Every structure is written in C-alpha cells, then in structure tokens.
Amino acid sequence: MTASSLKVGARVTLAAGDFQHLLDALAGRGYRVMSPTLEDGRLIYGEIGKVTDLPIGWTAFQEGGTFRLEHRQDQAFFGFAVGQQSWKQFLLPPHQTLWQAQREGSGWGIIPQVQEIPQFAFLGVRSCELEAMAVQDRVFLQGAHVESTYRARRESAFIVALNCAHQDPGTCFCVSMGTGPRATAGFDLALTELLQGEEHGFVVEIGTDRGAEVIRQVPRRAATSGEVDAAARAVAAVAGNMGRRLDTTGIQELFYDNYEHPRWDEVAARCLNCGNCTLVCPTCFCHTLEDSMDLPGAVAERRRRLDSCFTVDFSYLHGGSIRTSPRSRYRQWLTHKLATWIDQFGCSGCVGCGRCITWCPVGIDITEEVRAIRETAAGPPKE
C-alpha cells in the first residue's frame, strides 16, 4: 500500500512478528515506551524495549479484592484487562517538590526547580483509560488554573490505544459508563489484537498524522475486511460480557436524596478507610501540600503528594477534621465519583475500569453499593 493512503481513520494490519518495529519506531522518535509488563510476577506499567517485555501468554483473573495472573492457552500480547496501576502516575507524579527556599540574610531566596519533562509513548491504553485522561484534562487543564506539569507531560505523550478483546470480564463496567471497550478518540494509534482465524496480528487504526508517520516506518499492509470484522467481533464479545453493570439513571438525585440511607452505615462497617480505591482510581486527582525544613532551619521545601479523601487529615479545616466517621468518608468518595463530579466537571468521575473493586483489600464493590441504595432508596424528600 502507498504511504499516501496512510490517512487518519485508515486501518492497516501489523503482523505480531513485526511488532518490534513499532517499538523501535517509537524509540527512534525519542519516546520512552511505557507498557503493561511483568516485574517480579506483578503486572505493572513500566518502560519496555523488546516485544518479549510484554506479558505474552498471560491473563488476569479479577474479582473484588482479588487479582491472579494465569497462563493463557495462546500467545496473546494483551490478554488481560487493566492492572492496578494507571497512567496517571506518569502524567502527574505522586510526589513532586514544588519549590525550595534558602535563608538569605533576614529573608528567603527561592531555589528554582528544574523540571524534566519525559517524553512518553503509552502503549496499550484502554478506552476507559483514555476517558480517564479526558476526565483529568477537565480537572487540570480547564479554567483559570492550569496544572503545568500535567500539561507538559500530557501534550508530549504519544498514545497507542488498545481495544479490549480476548480478556476475562473481571470487574470492568465501561459499557455502563459509556466509556468502552472500543477507543473512539484521543489516540495516535489504536490496536485491536487478532487471535482467532486470521494469523496473530493487530488491526491498527490511525488516529493522528503523527500516528501515520510512525506507521510509515513499520512493515504493514492494508487491513482486509475479514480482519476488520474479526477485530470488531472480538471487541463486541467483551462488550457483551462485562464483569459488572451500573445503572446510572437519575444517579445524581439518587445520591442527593439518600444521604441518610442505612447502607452507608452497613458499608462503613466493612470499609477499612484505607484509601486504596481513590489511589488506584484513574480519575481521582486529590493532592496535598507538605512543608518541611532542614534541621538548621536554612532550607525550606514544599512538596505535593497524592492524597485520599479516606484519611482523617484530608478534611482538616481550622480546628479539626469535618469527616471523622468512616461512614462520611465512604459517602464522600462515592457521591463525588458518581454525582457531585457531574456538577463540578460536567461528566462522571467514574469510567468503569473496575480498579477500585479489584484493588479494595476487602472487595467493596461500588456497583454493588449503588445497587443496594437504589433498591431501597428513600426517594426525594417530601415538601
């Protein structure tokens, strides 16, 4: 096929045996390729250089509070849904020194912080994760206060999306949230893995001009209609077999009418208020600032770090914390994710990735909590 036919929206096929060329083309353009990979038997997002760094032949069994890697029958490169980590760790680092100051005579001088902006290529970004980035864009890039670290990292990142196929239904519910499992926007390239029938390979959809430039450097051929259909069927199979479901009808009213629902006490009895759900959630953005000074009192420092509304310190205002009970903290998390987020940012704070369910140490399931409240909802308060 000719280079000129490589336009945005075009689909080509990349043989699994040629995948290394894609990694090399990205590396050749100066990108650090970040991808799902195994480290000490754990599925993480880390830097890779070789195809063999991918979790080839692995799948993940996921349930509330449970994650197990298992061998597959085939050699799928991406035969699992998302793991614990999310791309937010690269777009806004969980720890960052914002500034330092040094005592100079009777005053202070600011020591400038030199920020290195890594150029990332994210490989294997699921549709729910693209949507989560779009949610964080609203948080960090809109309005009067733009987050400069996030913006610099986000703008330079090259995105290779991955349509979900050939995976365990796990704890995903993107179909309920309208966020997946097929990537529709926000990528440079989008892959769908082909395993059955056709030879092992990938249908690649070109999303941007720079995506087309990368594909020009990779051996490929025009995708056949059979391959495009097979890809669509594999994604549809995932869509038809979601691990969870969440009914979002009237979701804001449901929460606003049920602040005193007995279910909040019931879930608080099981919740450890450990904060894991917010920390793994790809849209949760809350950070706190911490100041410190060295022993001689010569250098002061302000650091930012990821925080969680599950800690008692999180709601510390003058004189004390306003959310001392675990009940009020669980209610804050769920209400923010699914209801007040819509008032605040015009979209839901949940993209249905299922991480908060799998990675809650005691398997508390937000879809189950919403269902329980809905089943015995109080209804709107009487006039």
Next chain:
Amino acid sequence: MAPKRKPKLSVWKFASCDGCQLSLLDCEDELLTIAGAVEIAYFVEASRAMVKGPYDLTLVDGSITTAHDAAVIQRVRRASKYLVALGACANSGGIQALRNFTDVNDFIDAVYAKPQHIKTLKESTPIAAHVKVDFALNGCPINKHQLLAVLSAFLQGRPPMARSHSVCVDCKLQGNVCVMVMGAPCLGPVTHAGCGALCPTYHRGCYGCYGPKETPNPAALSAWFSQRLGMSEANLVRAFRAFYANAPAFRQESEAHDK
C-alpha cells in the same frame, strides 16, 4: 526563629530494646547538626537517673514495667517542657505487653532461676498511661527520618507531622502492587503510616509494627483474613498480638478471637 539559647534535650529509656534510641544514633550524617542545634543534656538509662533539668525537649523510649520506673517518669515529666514518646513500647507497652494477656508470674517462674529477686508490675503500660505525652512518634523501631522531622519541627516551633493514615497510602505512592489483593494477608490497611510501606515494598504483608492508624477497622480486616484468606482464629490472635498488642484497637481485636 530558633531560640537564642540552645534548647536542652534529654533522652530517657525505660523497658525497651534500645532500638528507638539507636535510631537517633543512626542519624550519622545529621548527628553533628543535631549536636549543634541542641544541648544534649541527658542520654543514659533511666534506671540510673538523677533527674535534674529542666529540659526543653525530652525523648522517651520504653514502657513502664516497674514501680521504680513509674516514679521516675513522673519526675521526668515535671522536668520536661515538651515530651515526645518514641516507639511501640513508649506508646503502647511494646512486645513486653504480652504479659498483660496472662499472669506475669508464670513468665518469671519459667525464665528466672531466682524469681524472688524480680520486682515487676503486672502490666507493661505506655508512657501516656502515666503522664501527659505531647507527641507520639510510632514504630518498632521508629523511622529516623521521622525523628529528624520531629526535631526539626521542634526547633522551628512548628507542630510535628507524622501522618496517621494507613500504610496503604504510602504503599500506593511507592507504586507497589498490593500483596493482599495478590493473596497474602497484610495489616497495612489498619496500620499507622511512617515506615514508607517497607514490607509490602519487599512483597511481604505488613506486620503492623507502627500500631493502629486513625479510625482503624481491624474487625473488617479480620473477617476478610478468615473468610477469604482462610486464616485460623489462632493466627488472627497472633496477627494482632505483636508489637502493638496492647494498643486498644489491636488488643480488642486479638481478644475477640482468643476464645
């Protein structure tokens, strides 16, 4: 601003392994700075104490296990403007508080050749059970970076900060994949942060050696340990009856399974 006169620091040891005091000596790079910033006025074992003072800042490690120590801590408190309790022993009674769950005389008879010479109290108790503690720094042993932060805050006249949220928060910030969700029991969700999630970073469950976090929920964690991870009642007792056995939240939980 730091006061013009160097603040006087005293360090006291009661029943403990010395680990927390060693954390201070372990601050090799910073020791000279500390010595330059404070006057180290007292730093020996409490049992040989001649309490003078007054001291601006007093660090106490160890729990109270004898009538003699119970009297000394009263005098230490009177001589100290600001008192910081260091570690599991000073803040909960330590591992030696295992005696609180049984009859201490059984231990004495089993361990000592001449039990009649042993004078000890029935229980090992934290410093706060005897006198007012201005700040509790937890850990078994404490983290030296946190100790330095406490000293620095004191010198700057700011309240010290040692976050009381779960170990999980620090664990996630480190980027660790959760060992508990991968199948190993972990006390991180009920344990006070401070260690930097040391054990999970090395793929081990947390042992709870920084004591209970703020608003802990050990009962919910135990239920998961037993129902989902198959932990026996005896092992649940052991899980909560260790470094912070006598801390109320952990004590209550181990007693609930000790039938």
